[in-house]
Amino acid sequence: MLPMTDLARTPEPPYYAVIFTAIHNVSPGDRYAETAARILALAAEQPGFLGVDMANEGIDITVSYWADEASIAAWKRNAEHAVAQHEGKARWYDTYEIRIARVERAYGFTRS
Amino acid sequence: MLPMTDLARTPEPPYYAVIFTAIHNVSPGDRYAETAARILALAAEQPGFLGVDMANEGIDITVSYWADEASIAAWKRNAEHAVAQHEGKARWYDTYEIRIARVERAYGFTRS
Numbered sequence: 766m767l768p769m770t771d772l773a774r775t776p777e778p779p780y781y782a783v784i785f786t787a788i789h790n791v792s793p794g795d796r797y798a799e800t801a802a803r804i805l806a807l808a809a810e811q812p813g814f815l816g817v818d819m820a821n822e823g824i825d826i827t828v829s830y831w832a833d834e835a836s837i838a839a840w841k842r843n844a845e846h847a848v849a850q851h852e853g854k855a856r857w858y859d860t861y862e863i864r865i866a867r868v869e870r871a872y873g874f875t876r877s
Numbered sequence: 878m879l880p881m882t883d884l885a886r887t888p889e890p891p892y893y894a895v896i897f898t899a900i901h902n903v904s905p906g907d908r909y910a911e912t913a914a915r916i917l918a919l920a921a922e923q924p925g926f927l928g929v930d931m932a933n934e935g936i937d938i939t940v941s942y943w944a945d946e947a948s949i950a951a952w953k954r955n956a957e958h959a960v961a962q963h964e965g966k967a968r969w970y971d972t973y974e975i976r977i978a979r980v981e982r983a984y985g986f987t988r989s
Contacts, residue, residue, distance in 0.1 A: 768935025772898050772974055782896060782978050784940055786884050786930045818898045820932035823880025828896055828938065854986055862884055862985040866894050866978035873974040874966055 773816030775830045778868045780815055783837055785827040787853075787861035797857050804849050811840050830868070837865060885928030887942045890980045892927055895949055897939040899965075899973035909969050916961050923952050942980070949977060 791797040808814055808829060813836025819827040831837050840846060853861070903909045920926055920941060925948025931939040943949045952958060965973070 770900070770935055772900065772936060772972060775974075775976075778976075782894075782976065784894060784896065784930075784980075786940070788882070788884065818896075818936060818938055820934045820936055820938045822932045822934040823882055824884060824930060824932055826930055826932045826938045826940065828898070828940070854988075858986065858988070860884060860985065860987040862887075862983060864887075864890075864894065864980045864983040866980040868896075868976045868978040871974060871976040873972065874970065875972040876966075876970070 769819060773818045773828075773830055775815050775868075775871070778871050780868050781831045781834060781837060782866045782868050783829045783831065784864040784866060785825075785829070785861065787825040788859045789825055789857050790859045791857055795856065800849050800852065804846060807843070807845060808840060811843070812836055813839075834865070881931060885930045885940075885942055887927050887980075887983070890983050892980050893943045893946060893949060894978045894980050895941045895943065896976040896978060897937075897941070897973065899937040900971045901937055901969050902971045903969055907968065912961050912964065916958060919955070919957060920952060923955070924948055925951075946977070 789797065805817065805819075808817065813832035815830035815832060817827060817829045819825075831840075841850075901909065917929065917931075920929065925944035927942035927944060929939060929941045931937075943952070953962075
């Protein structure tokens with residue numbers, strides 16, 4: 766995955782965030798990077814997807830933003846995503862944690 | 878900041894997450910790294926602090942976990958933290974976004 770260079774732009778709260786944190790353990794020749802890129806592109810096509818922020822350094826953090834919990838549940842059940850989840854547990858991740866959170870407030874700053 | 882090598886361990890939901898995403902722009906000689914390390918250590922001493930996950934690669938992501946909104950509000954008002962917030966806007970961050978979210982569900986996986 767290439768490093769991101771911009772932040773997700775999301776609507777006014779409330780909306781939902783899925784906070785995925787992980788430690789991965791990838792061997793050369795693994796299809797991890799291409800699978801991760803494919804799954805990210807697929808997520809972006811789903812109903813209710815609002816954006817994503819990710820950084821991978823030491824640990825992996827991916828925060829995806831969604832319109833509602835139904836969109837998150839549908840994405841979890843997506844067939845291609847389910848295959849990747851299985852591969853993640855079987856091969857790539859030593860440990861991960863997924864937190865589903867309701868974003869209640871948000872504010873930001875951009876240098877003018 | 879040194880890369881993290883383990884994930885935050887948090888109690889059963891509900892609790893709160895503060896999702897901080899940023900793009901920083903640091904010049905040599907800036908006190909960014911030492912200030913960030915100091916603020917992280919200070920956060921960990923605050924009432925209601927539960928843990929933190931962070932990764933910096935392209936963009937910065939810091940997700941801190943808190944027992945309740947009152948703890949988050951008190952931390953925002955902490956005097957030393959307020960000085961760092963001011964420096965962040967004046968010097969280090971091109972843009973950032975802060976989302977306060979209520980963690981409703983969480984689940985994980987650890988290779989046995």
